[in-house]
Amino acid sequence: DGGITQSPKYLFRKEGQNVTLSCEQNLNHDAMYWYRQDPGQGLRLIYYSQIVNDFQKGDIAEGYSVSREKKESFPLTVTSAQKNPTAFYLCASSGGQGNQPQHFGDGTRLSIL
Amino acid sequence: GENVEQHPSTLSVQEGDSAVIKCTYSDSASNYFPWYKQELGKRPQLIIDIRSNVGEKKDQRIAVTLNKTAKHFSLHITETQPEDSAVYFCAATLYNNNDMRFGAGTRLTVKP
Numbered sequence: 001d002g003g004i005t006q007s008p009k010y011l012f013r014k015e016g017q018n019v020t021l022s023c024e025q026n027l028n029h030d031a032m033y034w035y036r037q038d039p040g041q042g043l044r045l046i047y048y049s050q051i052v053n054d055f056q057k058g059d060i061a062e063g064y065s066v067s068r069e070k071k072e073s074f075p076l077t078v079t080s081a082q083k084n085p086t087a088f089y090l091c092a093s094s095g096g097q098g099n100q101p102q103h104f105g106d107g108t109r110l111s112i113l
Numbered sequence: 114g115e116n117v118e119q120h121p122s123t124l125s126v127q128e129g130d131s132a133v134i135k136c137t138y139s140d141s142a143s144n145y146f147p148w149y150k151q152e153l154g155k156r157p158q159l160i161i162d163i164r165s166n167v168g169e170k171k172d173q174r175i176a177v178t179l180n181k182t183a184k185h186f187s188l189h190i191t192e193t194q195p196e197d198s199a200v201y202f203c204a205a206t207l208y209n210n211n212d213m214r215f216g217a218g219t220r221l222t223v224k225p
Contacts, residue, residue, distance in 0.1 A: 033213075042119070042202055042215040043157070058212070090156065099145040099164060099206070102213060104156040 003027040006091050006105035012113050013078065013085060021076045021108045023091035030095065032074035033102060036060060037088040046089075049074055078110065086111050115140040117205050119216025126193050127224050134219045136203035137185040143205040146186050148177060151200045151218075160201075161188070193223045 007022045025032065031050050035043040045058030049068040063082025068074055074093075078085045088109050092102040116139040126132050138146075144165035149157035163170045163177045163186065170177050174193075179186040190197055200220050206213040 035215075040122075040217070042117075042217040045212065045214075048212065056212075101147050101159045101162055104149075104158070106156050 004105040006108050011108055011110045014113050016080045018077055018079050021089055023074045024072055025093045029093035033092045034076045035090045115205055115214040117214045117216045119203050123220045125222045130193055132190045132193050132221055134188045134201055136216050138205040142207050145206045147204050148188050149202045195223050195225050198223045
């Protein structure tokens with residue numbers, strides 16, 4: 001969907017470095033999500049946010065951090081504590097509580113230098 | 114929490130044949146079940162979804178069935194075409210909970 005923009009498309013991280021992945025949506029959706037996708041695996045939830053200034057950990061939150069200061073934006077920081085960060089990261093949003101489809105961005109592929 | 118299992122992991126069919134992908138879920142309170150299609154290097158896109166008050170839903174060549182008693186749901190694609198080749202993910206979520214759980218995916222290949 002053109003309503004969700006992730007940047008950059010490709011990102012490289014050096015050892016010990018924190019990097020931030022951007023996710024912006026103009027769909028006026030309340031809820032936003034970050035997923036990690038590894039080859040041959042499904043999408044695993046890192047963090048999600050149902051409203052501004054509130055977010056919840058998913059299954060694999062360790063080594064990641066998020067903020068939700070604006071409804072449109074939900075950036076993800078991959079910290080140096082995340083020892084295996086190489087993956088495809090997908091951001092999504094949905095229009096409210098459960099029973100709503102999630103709309104995805106084009107993803108960011110993160111690699112280690 | 115919810116656990117979603119998806120089978121098969123790979124599926125190869127001849128063009129024109131039907132394809133069926135099955136998912137099971139663990140939490141009987143789950144009530145929304147979307148299916149996503151992801152082409153190589155692209156974003157997952159919703160293709161069909163079903164809510165727990167419905168047993169079957171169709172959209173042209175795609176249908177989804179839900180068996181709440183057995184806690185499984187299936188995606189059916191009829192008259193498959195090469196452009197149906199992709200990875201398909203099922204998912205399940207609880208009402209009033211945005212913690213959607215995805216299956217591991219099925220790589221469908223449609224041979225011309």
